[in-house]
Amino acid sequence: MSKMTRRTFLQSAAVATLLYGVSPTRSLADGGENDGIGATTGSPSILKGNTFHLTIDRTVVNITGKPAIATTVNGTMPGPTLVWREGEEVTIHVTNRLPVSTSIHWHGIILPPEMDGVPDISFDGIAPGETFTYCFKVKQHGTYWYHSHSGFQEQTGLHGALVILPRNPGDEPFEYDRDYVIALSDWSDEKPESIYRKLKIQSDYYNFNQRTVGDFFHEVAEKGFVEAFKARKMWNEMRMSDRDLSDVTAYTYTFLMNGRTDAQDWHALFRPGEKVRLRFINQSAMTIFDVRIPGLKMRVVAADGNPVQPVDVEEFRIAVAESYDVIVEPEEGSYCLFAQSIDRSGFVGGTLSSRNGVRAKRPPMEKPQSLTMADMGMGGWRSTGGMSHETMKMDHGKMKMDMPHKTPWPVTPLPMRKGVAWTMTAMDPRYRLDDPGVGLRHNGRRVLTYADLRNYRSTADDPKPDREIVLHLTGNMERYIWAINGIKYADAQPLRFHYGERLRITFINDTMMPHPMHLHGMWSDLETGDDTRLVRKHTVLVQPGAKISYRVTVDARGSWAYHCHMLYHMLGMFRKVEVV
Amino acid sequence: MKKLLISTMLAASLFAEMNDDPLRATLLADRLEWQATDGDPVAWDVAAYAGYDIDKIYFYSEGAVQSDETESENELLYSRAVTPFWDLQGGLEMDTAGSERKVWGVLAIQGLAPYFIDTRIRLKISDEAVGVNFDFEYEALLTQRLILTPRIEMEAYSDDVPALGIGSGFSLLAMGLRLRYEFVREFAPYVGVEYLNGFGDTKKVYGMKEDTRFVAGVRFWF
Numbered sequence: 001m002s003k004m005t006r007r008t009f010l011q012s013a014a015v016a017t018l019l020y021g022v023s024p025t026r027s028l029a030d031g032g033e034n035d036g037i038g039a040t041t042g043s044p045s046i047l048k049g050n051t052f053h054l055t056i057d058r059t060v061v062n063i064t065g066k067p068a069i070a071t072t073v074n075g076t077m078p079g080p081t082l083v084w085r086e087g088e089e090v091t092i093h094v095t096n097r098l099p100v101s102t103s104i105h106w107h108g109i110i111l112p113p114e115m116d117g118v119p120d121i122s123f124d125g126i127a128p129g130e131t132f133t134y135c136f137k138v139k140q141h142g143t144y145w146y147h148s149h150s151g152f153q154e155q156t157g158l159h160g161a162l163v164i165l166p167r168n169p170g171d172e173p174f175e176y177d178r179d180y181v182i183a184l185s186d187w188s189d190e191k192p193e194s195i196y197r198k199l200k201i202q203s204d205y206y207n208f209n210q211r212t213v214g215d216f217f218h219e220v221a222e223k224g225f226v227e228a229f230k231a232r233k234m235w236n237e238m239r240m241s242d243r244d245l246s247d248v249t250a251y252t253y254t255f256l257m258n259g260r261t262d263a264q265d266w267h268a269l270f271r272p273g274e275k276v277r278l279r280f281i282n283q284s285a286m287t288i289f290d291v292r293i294p295g296l297k298m299r300v301v302a303a304d305g306n307p308v309q310p311v312d313v314e315e316f317r318i319a320v321a322e323s324y325d326v327i328v329e330p331e332e333g334s335y336c337l338f339a340q341s342i343d344r345s346g347f348v349g350g351t352l353s354s355r356n357g358v359r360a361k362r363p364p365m366e367k368p369q370s371l372t373m374a375d376m377g378m379g380g381w382r383s384t385g386g387m388s389h390e391t392m393k394m395d396h397g398k399m400k401m402d403m404p405h406k407t408p409w410p411v412t413p414l415p416m417r418k419g420v421a422w423t424m425t426a427m428d429p430r431y432r433l434d435d436p437g438v439g440l441r442h443n444g445r446r447v448l449t450y451a452d453l454r455n456y457r458s459t460a461d462d463p464k465p466d467r468e469i470v471l472h473l474t475g476n477m478e479r480y481i482w483a484i485n486g487i488k489y490a491d492a493q494p495l496r497f498h499y500g501e502r503l504r505i506t507f508i509n510d511t512m513m514p515h516p517m518h519l520h521g522m523w524s525d526l527e528t529g530d531d532t533r534l535v536r537k538h539t540v541l542v543q544p545g546a547k548i549s550y551r552v553t554v555d556a557r558g559s560w561a562y563h564c565h566m567l568y569h570m571l572g573m574f575r576k577v578e579v580v
Numbered sequence: 581m582k583k584l585l586i587s588t589m590l591a592a593s594l595f596a597e598m599n600d601d602p603l604r605a606t607l608l609a610d611r612l613e614w615q616a617t618d619g620d621p622v623a624w625d626v627a628a629y630a631g632y633d634i635d636k637i638y639f640y641s642e643g644a645v646q647s648d649e650t651e652s653e654n655e656l657l658y659s660r661a662v663t664p665f666w667d668l669q670g671g672l673e674m675d676t677a678g679s680e681r682k683v684w685g686v687l688a689i690q691g692l693a694p695y696f697i698d699t700r701i702r703l704k705i706s707d708e709a710v711g712v713n714f715d716f717e718y719e720a721l722l723t724q725r726l727i728l729t730p731r732i733e734m735e736a737y738s739d740d741v742p743a744l745g746i747g748s749g750f751s752l753l754a755m756g757l758r759l760r761y762e763f764v765r766e767f768a769p770y771v772g773v774e775y776l777n778g779f780g781d782t783k784k785v786y787g788m789k790e791d792t793r794f795v796a797g798v799r800f801w802f
Contacts, residue, residue, distance in 0.1 A: 150598075196602070197602070200602075200604060200633075201604065201606050202765065205765055208725075210721055210724060211721070212723060212724070213721060214722070236694060236696065237694040237695070238694075239692050239693075239694060239695075419664070420633070420662075420663065423665075476664050478664070478665060478692060479633055479661065488600055490600060570598075571598055571599070571600030572600040
């Protein structure tokens with residue numbers, strides 16, 4: 001076994017004790033340092049310090065009642081939560097006991113390219129039997145995560161949370177008494193290679209929410225044959241389904257919260273009156289979750305690790321790889337931490353309770369909504385087709401960004417290829433920042449949107465863009481091919497960023513699926529309507545048929561990965577970025 | 581060039597598992613059925629391919645066996661994706677009727693037409709005749725697992741092909757309606773009805789009869 005430093009060993013021992021007796025009368029996690037990182041029943045272990053020993057191996061797990069093999073870190077899935085401190089140098093020895101190459105990528109962490117952990121781009125990967133040592137200075141604080149960037153290992157369990165404490169306690173602009181990581185993930189007993197093969201052979205293999213003949217007659221009864229037919233016409237002509245919400249569903253997935261199923265009920269405790277910080281991280285391979293805690297208001301205080309102006313919501317959508325920190329102030333009782341998949345094929349719940357051993361009641365799962373014309377890139381989201389009065393108002397009022405920008409910066413043309421990997425073109429892609437997205441529209445709850453996010457600090461002094469590039473997210477759902485600008489990764493030239501420049505990147509999503517786009521090594525400063533409060537993110541969800549823009553200060557030399565974080569999209573929807 | 585070679589090799593070794601387009605092979609038995617008519621024929625319609633997103637090798641076989649008589653059409657083709665929804669295919673077809681054999685050159689387009697109509701149109705060329713075959717299929721979901729499939733196939737030839745019992749002109753119309761239940765995506769038993777008719781010389785000279793028959797079978801793939 002790998003050697004542990006005394007400090008991490010003591011930490012693990014403390015956590016192991018907690019596994020067997022969690023008491024709300026005791027600070028759940030102070031391992032000598034009063035930082036309040038909580039451990040609970042069934043949570044991944046917590047490792048703190050400067051030096052870490054991680055061993056990647058195959059471990060038999062039983063999630064569904066059948067034994068299956070997971071890829072684990074130190075024997076657990078998710079891997080241990082690593083706790084770092086801003087300003088310190090961390091050393092992580094990663095030993096590979098798999099028969100194949102592996103890697104760990106520190107998601108959202110600003111570090112030298114050779115420490116970024118992407119095989120083929122920033123290092124050679126970690127060969128079987130070898131140990132690779134990551135060593136870098138931690139320049140940020142907040143909630144992050146790590147995962148494998150090799151093959152489909154992320155799907156089989158190789159992921160874990162990163163909690164980075166601020167340099168000085170109190171550096172964060174919010175207070176809390178208790179702190180929990182809520183890692184959401186999707187598990188399948190099927191091998192990822194098999195899932196991918198099935199998607200290639202029949203892309204709707206996992207979709208059991210398709211439009212039926214009955215749905216059509218229902219519409220006929222509602223608005224008459226002609227109108228019903230017209231409503232279907234566009235979809236039928238484009239050979240696309242308005243029920244195409246998720247490629248891989250609960251048909252094969254079991255959704256997990258901190259590695260536990262809904263039945264296993266991940267459980268966290270609080271004392272009434274406490275402020276509880278919940279660090280939600282979506283560590284899934286393919287699942288976008290909608291999260292709420294019925295009966296509790298959530299104050300969103302950070303997005304992707306970075307503080308935002310607090311915003312109170314009842315629900316938020318968390319795309320693959322995103323993180324949101326929320327603070328809740330529960331009163332005595334039990335609350336359900338409820339995360340349902342975007343396509344409503346499944347959910348996972350956990351319990352936040354003032355008493356041990358109580359399982360919070362789960363709310364019923366909602367019905368899936370259908371995609372609208374807006375998701376096809378044909379206008380605003382508030383109406384189902386064309387331009388309604390309301391849409392017009394929105395466009396000229398709140399969404400100033402839909403007004404012609406008179407781009408004061410030059411747009412650099414990029415190679416594009418119309419063809420097999422480009423089925424649909426969004427005809428009228430809009431900035432839909434205040435659109436909560438399919439499944440969350442008009443649900444009566446206060447749902448977080450990107451338009452609500454404003455950076456905690458001022459960005460008024462941030463430099464203006466020097467130039468812009470436009471990236472079309474393209475795909476062919478019928479053949480299950482994903483690409484950027486119609487060119488899949490295998491055929492693409494790297495993107496060239498210039499060191500020192502301020503780049504504006506605009507995505508246009510020419511597909512019917514949302515894509516969480518993740519740029520390594522540099523921040524993505526999202527335009528949400530207020531240039532003085534650009535939102536600092538590492539992963540940006542681009543809604544179907546929409547466009548979205550962010551700015552990047554190109555301050556990191558080297559080669560970086562840039563990709564959609566949906567695992568089975570990533571293979572084609574990927575670019576190497578070279579900062580020259 | 582050297583650099584390109586090295587980077588290609590690196591990509592192969594390190595990113596091997598992240599190949600976006602792995603070689604795959606699959607076989608779909610769209611129809612494998614018993615038909616309730618004279619001679620209790622068993623009919624099949626099978627398509628298999630091996631290949632990649634863009635390039636594939638296809639094998640198609642369609643036919644029926646009854647008593648000691650077998651009729652079949654068997655194609656081996658190279659298939660290339662040329663547009664988002666369409667493949668262009670070319671290769672050879674061997675048709676059999678009893679002990680008779682006939683080889684054709686085949687050119688086909690296959691894909692998904694608007695309104696989700698599975699379409700295959702092929703042009704068959706031999707020393708005796710030129711033929712065209714149209715095949716359209718639609719899947720109507722009654723529920724997520726109960727699926728009604730109307731299908732229509734038409735065939736026409738420039739000249740008689742006596743060995744196969746085909747007359748020139750519009751020769752064949754087949755219409756089917758099948759209702760399947762997908763226990764899993766890969767396995768679905770079905771029942772249905774099939775209408776067949778021959779025209780022109782196919783009917784008059786070679787004796788093809790109009791017939792409507794019940795069918796029961798299984799659709800599966802792996």
